[in-house]
Amino acid sequence: MHIVIAPDSFKESLSAPQVANAIQTGMAAALPNATFSLLPMADGGEGFAQSMLERLGGERFHCDVTGPDFRPVTASFVINREQRLAVLDVASASGLPLMPSTAKNPLHTTSLGTGELIRAALDHDIDEIIIGLGGSATNDAGAGILTALGARLLDGAGKPIIPTGHGLGALMTLDLSTLDSRLRAVTLTAACDVDNPLCGPDGAATVFGPQKGATVSHIRSLEQHLHRFARICHYQLGHAIAHFPGAGAAGGIGAALGGLLNAQLVPGVELLLTRTHAYSTLAQADWIITGEGRVDGQTQHGKVPMALARIGQSHHIPVVVIAGSVGDNCDTLYQHGVKAIFPIQPGPCSLSEALVNTASNVTRTTENIARLMDNPIN
Structure with a gap:
């Protein structure tokens, strides 16, 4: 299984490379035989x-x-x-x-x-x-x-x-x-x-x-x-x-x-993927894992998860999104290739606690996602 990990940063907590590493750590624990390609992303904002x-x-x-x-x-x-x-x-x-x-x-x-x-x-x-x-x-x-x-x-x-x-x-x-x-x-x-x-x-x-x-x-x-x-x-x-x-x-x-x-x-x-010739890496994936700090109705307007969902859809590759928080009006993402959206928080907490624990929450969540990928429900 080839998994491309292509998240944006989680603002005020982790850079995109740090998020990508945390995702790989979690998924590799459940999928030791998988191969991973890390493509930290940015949509034009920080990073x-x-x-x-x-x-x-x-x-x-x-x-x-x-x-x-x-x-x-x-x-x-x-x-x-x-x-x-x-x-x-x-x-x-x-x-x-x-x-x-x-x-x-x-x-x-x-x-x-x-x-x-x-x-x-x-x-x-x-x-x-x-x-x-x-x-x-x-x-x-x-x-x-x-x-x-x-x-x-x-x-x-x-x-x-x-x-x-x-x-x-x-x-x-x-x-x-x-x-x-x-x-x-x-x-x-x-x-x-x-x-x-x-x-x-x-x-x-x-x-x-x-x-x-x-x-x-x-x-x-x-x-x-x-x-x-x-x-x-x-x-x-x-x-x-x-x-x-x-x-x-x-x-x-x-x-x-x-x-x-x-x-x-x-x-x-689009600019980042074109200038860095990353489309071929995405096209060879079995799964694409992406994410950002908050997923909501604004995500469909030029944000990383939406762009990768469209790429996944065009190549018939399932896309999974993780987020620090999930807001309203995300349904459009499902129409454009996203298979599932997972918030990383294990329960109610303060913003300061969420920011401090972002890496461990990403790792725990993506390990669970990987276990589902390894044992899909028919």
Whole structure:
């Protein structure tokens, strides 16, 4: 039996490679004669650059940038000199884990650091920058990125706005003529973990604002400011940025990259599998085991389990999903190749207990799954 283990990270507890190792430990205990291929995954969020580094090789660089709450943080990016390629994560510079839990508020966070990271990558002799979207603490529609790359975002008095979700409310003029000229010589590719638009009931503020600390009133304000930003982009620059799939990724960074900087937005899982030639490994599996920290209705919109379910379905390979928690509206996954979804928690517990015990819970759960695979019920 050949089992391909291809999980995403379980945020705040285990990286994707750690989850994969825990799954293999559990399954190997019950299936000692099975062979395993480990393909740690990322959908464009946290760990995407690391996944690309592990598959393609390269060198990691660190630099100090502006964090999401304007405090300095140390972020990183990967350079593959053979392919003249840079890979970076929004989460590394502007990610939610960089924020104190008591201070999360997307009205006042910025993507400046991600723009500074892009600028640092441009210092290398490269032809392409891949930017992993996802895991951001921001809802500034990429205003921070644009500012860091030289764009002028001005208020009614001609002064620069503060590049935050709240700051967008003062925007009157957007000037891209002063952008870093080196951008014209590189291809920008954005790896998206969602396909949401910028605005509306499925947009960046409404869907993802709450997990970033937004209240109902915050979401109302953010939504108004995103609409304002979109209108200014349309009337002043002729760019329609609000409704294309992925525009709402990373608090609207997808809109800035795809709508204003000519980046190609690609599903992160698809990009990772294509660039690392992993499709052939998946196609040879008897079973595919995947998972992520939380499986719910959002999983079908570009997340790892959904992408692997579709691959499994096309090759008639059963796919099993494990999750730290299972929410509502997962039924769609069963229609696209998932055979079963298993939560890893053995019973009620606090979040801190769940995070501490993630590895052992993954191992125990997947050992039980493996025993069922070895002795299927007819």
